Amino acid sequence: MSESVDRAVNAMKEQIDAPIASYFSSCVHCGICADACLFYTETGDPQYTPIHKLDLMKRVWEREYTFAGRIKKWLGLSRNITENDLTKWETLVYDSCTLCGRCSLYCPVGNDIVTMVRKMREAMAASGHAPEGLQQASKRAIEIGSPMGVTLKTLEAQIKHAEKEAGMEVPLDKQGVDYLMLLSSAEIAQFNEIIPAVTRIFHEAGVSWTLSSEAFEGTNSGIQIGSSDIAAELIQRIVDGAQKLKVKYVISPECGHAYTALRWEGPNLIGKPYPFEVVHIIELLDQLRTQGKLKLEGKDETRQTFHDPCQMVRRGGVMEQPRNLMNMVATDFVEMTEHSLMGWCCGGGGGVSANERAEPLRRKVFSKKREQLEEIGVERIVTACSNCRNMLEEGLEDNNMDEIEVVGLSEWLAEYLVTSSPRAAGDDS
Amino acid sequence: MSSLELLTWARGPALQAALVIFIIGMLIRVLEILLLGRKTDLTRARAGQMGPGLRTIFSRSLPVSGTWKQHLSGYLWHIGFIVVLLFYAPHIQLFKQGFNIAWPALPTSLIDIITIVTMAALVFSLSLRFTDPVRRMLSTVGDYFSWLVTFLPVATGYMAFHNVGPDYTLVLALHIMSVNLLLVVFPFTKLSHAITFLFSRWYNGANAGRKGVRV
Numbered sequence: 054m055s056e057s058v059d060r061a062v063n064a065m066k067e068q069i070d071a072p073i074a075s076y077f078s079s080c081v082h083c084g085i086c087a088d089a090c091l092f093y094t095e096t097g098d099p100q101y102t103p104i105h106k107l108d109l110m111k112r113v114w115e116r117e118y119t120f121a122g123r124i125k126k127w128l129g130l131s132r133n134i135t136e137n138d139l140t141k142w143e144t145l146v147y148d149s150c151t152l153c154g155r156c157s158l159y160c161p162v163g164n165d166i167v168t169m170v171r172k173m174r175e176a177m178a179a180s181g182h183a184p185e186g187l188q189q190a191s192k193r194a195i196e197i198g199s200p201m202g203v204t205l206k207t208l209e210a211q212i213k214h215a216e217k218e219a220g221m222e223v224p225l226d227k228q229g230v231d232y233l234m235l236l237s238s239a240e241i242a243q244f245n246e247i248i249p250a251v252t253r254i255f256h257e258a259g260v261s262w263t264l265s266s267e268a269f270e271g272t273n274s275g276i277q278i279g280s281s282d283i284a285a286e287l288i289q290r291i292v293d294g295a296q297k298l299k300v301k302y303v304i305s306p307e308c309g310h311a312y313t314a315l316r317w318e319g320p321n322l323i324g325k326p327y328p329f330e331v332v333h334i335i336e337l338l339d340q341l342r343t344q345g346k347l348k349l350e351g352k353d354e355t356r357q358t359f360h361d362p363c364q365m366v367r368r369g370g371v372m373e374q375p376r377n378l379m380n381m382v383a384t385d386f387v388e389m390t391e392h393s394l395m396g397w398c399c400g401g402g403g404g405v406s407a408n409e410r411a412e413p414l415r416r417k418v419f420s421k422k423r424e425q426l427e428e429i430g431v432e433r434i435v436t437a438c439s440n441c442r443n444m445l446e447e448g449l450e451d452n453n454m455d456e457i458e459v460v461g462l463s464e465w466l467a468e469y470l471v472t473s474s475p476r477a478a479g480d481d482s
Numbered sequence: 483m484s485s486l487e488l489l490t491w492a493r494g495p496a497l498q499a500a501l502v503i504f505i506i507g508m509l510i511r512v513l514e515i516l517l518l519g520r521k522t523d524l525t526r527a528r529a530g531q532m533g534p535g536l537r538t539i540f541s542r543s544l545p546v547s548g549t550w551k552q553h554l555s556g557y558l559w560h561i562g563f564i565v566v567l568l569f570y571a572p573h574i575q576l577f578k579q580g581f582n583i584a585w586p587a588l589p590t591s592l593i594d595i596i597t598i599v600t601m602a603a604l605v606f607s608l609s610l611r612f613t614d615p616v617r618r619m620l621s622t623v624g625d626y627f628s629w630l631v632t633f634l635p636v637a638t639g640y641m642a643f644h645n646v647g648p649d650y651t652l653v654l655a656l657h658i659m660s661v662n663l664l665l666v667v668f669p670f671t672k673l674s675h676a677i678t679f680l681f682s683r684w685y686n687g688a689n690a691g692r693k694g695v696r697v
């Protein structure tokens with residue numbers, strides 16, 4: 054056995070716990086999970102069957118943790134994992150899985166397949182079988198502080214820009230406020246309208262908040278590549294930043310995987326509970342709505358829909374909130390046939406969009422979203438994840454559907470905000 | 483050994499041994515899972531996990547998102563198998579002898595039809611393993627073996643019921659032997675999902691439930 058195979062097998066052994074053992078024990082090889090996964094439905098290629106992506110881990114489980122498997126091992130009948138296997142499964146585990154979690158809803162025996170893929174990536178990363186793009190992103194995240202190489206300088210420039218746009222100060226490193234807002238790389242570099250938008254909303258709602266110069270990045274490439282060590286370090290930076298500013302809450306940005314990392318993995322990664330609470334920005338906006346602090350005016354008659362970011366909705370439990378918010382101003386809000394819990398992924402989550410090798414496949418499987426959109430014929434898609442947004446824009450362009458507008462929910466709502474203070478000159482929204 | 487001796491042995495010592503292996507094997511299977519344990523989740527739960535976990539044990543029996551077609555043969559043979567096992571008069575007689583409990587039986591003509599449907603569904607499931615690319619890829623020797631040991635009791639039971647073959651006693655003995663075989667291999671094949679699905683569904687439902695997601 055080569056050293057990297059050794060590392061992979063050991064990492065798998067570390068990841069196998071009672072739930073994983075129950076999943077492998079229960080699988081009846083019925084293949085129903087294939088119908089849940091857009092990589093299968095859009096290509097018809099059986100190798101993309103979700104549970105097949107876990108075949109190597111299954112072999113390890115069987116050999117090490119079952120009675121029958123140990124007898125087989127003793128008789129010399131078990132199949133060992135080879136370097137070739139790892140290379141083959143690398144593309145199955147990274148290029149053709151967005152960690153969207155749809156398969157975990159389909160399996161009749163209840164296997165939480167996405168949790169297994171997440172764990173399988175630990176073994177792949179540990180043995181050096183992770184895609185180049187994700188390795189680079191993780192390296193930049195650790196060294197520069199952001200997977201896209203966004204620095205504090207970039208943020209400061211965006212803050213200046215946002216202050217002009219919003220006509221008010223964007224708080225940075227303010228101590229003792231209630232909320233620390235995080236941003237995703239893409240929001241700082243690309244979709245920076247989010248900064249003036251939340252600044253205005255929080256101002257009107259009376260939310261005391263700040264950005265931090267030490268903890269501004271919410272994106273967590275450690276989760277995507279499957280390295281708990283990297284993920285933990287990135288989480289620890291946020292925890293330190295939040296503690297320094299003594300905030301009560303940390304706001305996850307409009308980025309699904311940032312939310313999963315921060316809200317549902319973070320404390321387990323660093324091994325202790327947080328001294329603060331985590332809310333997704335959409336969750337917070339909905340709280341403000343119920344408290345009557347989010348005052349919007351005007352109605353939008355555009356035919357539009359909401360694209361569910363998998364990690365926020367199906368994997369994160371923020372499902373009703375975006376709909377409540379949309380309904381505040383949209384008069385023609387239509388749902389895609391399969392939405393919310395059953396929503397289809399944009400095709401680029403879980404690090405797939407950062408993995409160049411996966412690009413042709415990712416663009417191909419966008420056909421699912423295209424089909425869904427064609428069915429309802431909308432002029433706008435609202436979403437709440439900067440990665441989904443990127444993927445949707447790209448996919449629509451590929452399919453000559455770029456007359457459909459893609460917007461982020463927070464900034465879209467900010468357009469309808471009842472404003473008490475005068476806005477900066479030159480702003481025409 | 484005469485047919486009668488075989489029958490006596492099959493439903494006597496052989497059945498007892500098979501039951502012991504079944505029970506000990508299933509215990510091993512369950513312990514294999516539970517002893518691995520699970521780390522405490524340190525994230526702040528949005529909701530409890532007990533309710534959603536229990537709910538998922540039941541709710542996951544229903545197909546999602548229009549997959550009923552893929553589920554159809556599975557439903558038919560699972561239900562058929564259980565109904566025939568529990569509601570065929572001679573089976574109830576056995577439960578009465580063994581555990582001193584009994585319940586009303588279904589008419590034998592109905593049992594007959596259900597048995598045919600069960601066999602047909604099982605054959606259809608098997609044919610999918612050969613023809614459907616996904617199932618063909620996923621199938622292992624264990625799957626075919628599991629299919630066989632599930633099919634044999636139904637087929638031999640049907641044969642005994644219809645007096646197929648010259649020697650009824652022998653067919654009945656073979657029927658019971660096939661049940662014994664099923665019991666023996668049950669814990670060491672995927673057939674054990676009949677018990678372990680309780681855990682997998684619970685873990686899945688509980689994990690999602692604490693996030694406030696209803697799966």
Ligand code: SF4
Pocket residue numbers: 089090091092102103106149150151152153154155156157166167170
């Ligand atoms: S998580 Fe999504 S992309 Fe990954 S295997 Fe499951 S359905 Fe497919």
Ligand code: SF4
Pocket residue numbers: 079080081082083084085086087104159160161162163164166620
């Ligand atoms: S749906 Fe579940 S039981 Fe069926 S093959 Fe997939 S993981 Fe296994």
